[in-house]
Amino acid sequence: MLGKRHGWPREGMHPHSLPLTLLGTGILWFGWFGFNAGSALHANGVAAQALMNTFLAASAGMLGWLLVERIKDGKPTTLGAASGAVAGLVAITPCAGFVGGMSPILIGFAAGVLCVLAIGLKFRFKYDDSLDVIGVHLVGGIIGALLLGFFADSKVNELVVDEGVFLGGGFKLLWFQFVASAATFAFSFVLSFAIAKVIDKLVGLRVSSEDEDEGLDYSQHAETAYSFGSTGSMDRLP
Structure with missing residues (x-):
């Protein structure tokens, strides 16, 4: 819908602020306990298990991603x-x-490894994904949904009717998860595309190349986050 950012992939697009990225990740991680454990709707064993699974999967995902970086890039x-x-x-959210x-550890680790590999697809297929939404959220969500079909355990939650493949439940749940994932993807894609099209026709989704080069902080709000130095039109700041 938006197309590639001006200069991508020829020019490096560095993160805005790594300290703020880590701070935001910590806040997000903490908040994730709320809606995963809170989905149990009771302060019970399922909620406690969901909270622990969330922590373990996030930790394992971090380790998996860093391991791939260490092997591929050396750092x-x-x-x-x-x-x-x-x-x-x-990845752990669906399950x-x-x-x-050990299931949450395996699920998180698999997500970390596969998602870091998935973000490389944008360079292969030439699509710009500035926040790696496809590589992390789409791929991670599908991984979690499908792996539930392998690891679902009725001992953890009595709502589990068909146990996962690795617990002797056969492939029935895995098939259900696949169909549900495909249906969710199709619904989300079609609806998001339609909404984006309407917005694009009404007010536009993309700024001009000049505004993009100038920086949206200045072109849209007439201010910048940092004033350690000035270039171009930023000299006009009051």
């Missing part, structure tokens, strides 16, 4: 740590209250 990064944690959180034991 782990703080941005990778934040991205891996979010990948683990995304936080339905798995136990």
Whole structure:
């Protein structure tokens, strides 16, 4: 819908602020306990299990992502740590209250490894994804939804009717998860595309190339976050 950012991928697009990224990740991680454990709607064992699963999956996702970075690039990064944690959180969300034991660790680790590999697809297929939503959230969500079909445990939650493949439940739940994931993807894509089209026709989704080069902080709000130096039109700041 938006197209590529001006200069991508020729020019490096560095994170705005790594300290703020890590701070935001910590806040997000803490908040994730609320809606995963809170989804139990009671202060009970399922809520406690969901909270623990959330923590373990995020930690494992971080480790998985950093391991791939270490092997591929020779150095782990703080941005990778934040991205891996979010990948683990995304993946555990569909199954936080339905798995136990080592399952959340395996789910989170798988998400960390596969999501860091998935973000490389944007360079292969030439699509610009500035926040790696496809690589982290789409891929991470699908991983979590499908792995529930392998790890669902009725001992953790009595609502589990068909246990996962690894617990002797066969492939029935895995098939249901696949169909549900495909339906959710199709619904979300079609509805999001329609909404974006309407917004684009009414007010426009993309700024001009000049505003993009100038920076949206200045072109849209006439101010910048930092004033350690000035270039171009930023000299006009009062």
